Amino acid sequence: MTATDPAPAGIRVLLVDDQPLLRMGFRMVLDAETDLTVVGEAGDGAQAIRLAQSLEPDVILMDVRMPGMDGIEATRQIAAARSASRIIILTTFDLDEYAFGGLRAGASGFLLKNAEPNELIAAIRTVAGGEASVSPRVTRRMLELFGAQLPCRATDAAPAPADRLVVLTEREREVFLAIAEGLSNSELAARLFLSESTVKTHVGRILFKLDLRDRVQAVILAYDLGLA
Structure with missing residues (x-):
């Protein structure tokens, strides 16, 4: 060492x-x-x-x-x-x-x-x-392959999806669910008719509000909450 x-x-x-x-x-x-x-x-x-x-x-x-x-x-x-x-x-x-x-x-x-x-x-x-x-898309693929084999980080006392996501606005929740699908910023912007800079702002706020380190953790959280 x-x-x-x-x-x-x-x-x-x-x-x-x-x-x-x-x-x-x-x-x-x-x-x-x-x-x-x-x-x-x-x-x-x-x-x-x-x-x-x-x-x-x-x-x-x-x-x-x-x-x-x-x-x-x-x-x-x-x-x-x-x-x-x-x-x-x-x-x-x-x-x-x-x-x-x-x-x-x-x-x-x-x-x-x-x-x-x-x-x-x-x-x-x-x-x-x-x-x-x-990428979130690779994470999504991993969830499909291994998600059922590994223990979930959430516990029985973990908040329900409605409770955990209540801090998000309606638009932020929409963006969060799109991230969970593995969409890139450009794909997300096209779907929601937003600019990429606006998407980046929403993503940053979502990660901050949900206390997540990055988009990969957002995909995993959505899976754990049964939303992905």
Whole structure:
């Protein structure tokens, strides 16, 4: 477990993987970018939680299968602590239950371990900017494939849809349901006869009112509430 100091400018990244050689490879790629800095490394989920708290990275690259605490549980705990860190799940297979488990736990995207360097860098910058690195449409497909296999984050005491969404205006609820279908901003704008800038404003307000990290979490919430 290592860390660098003082805190650098730009996007601060925490690497979490039980394979030192893989962490070294990621570090070499990221250190070549002037706006990306690796601030720490962890070899399991428990270390990841401790470093997320102490280093407060902007983005965490989180492996799934690790000894001790796995990446999905670490992601759940980091997200539950309302950390500002955004998490990208590292997975071996596209559209698998581990990637979706990470999204449900609070990650903002997933990335294949054999992704090209430019894909890795783009995903980190996207997530650091407050967006998800996987589209709502892909999330919707994952829900169709794995939603019934994985436990829902909602509990029996969770508010009913009408209660949870009461904070939304009629238009915002309409936009929320369209997001749940996996529509992009341009598709949503065309359906509702709105400009894309207006759609972005509505999406931002919806995420704020429902306390969601990004559009991916909006799709998952709609599914959990039985609306998707």
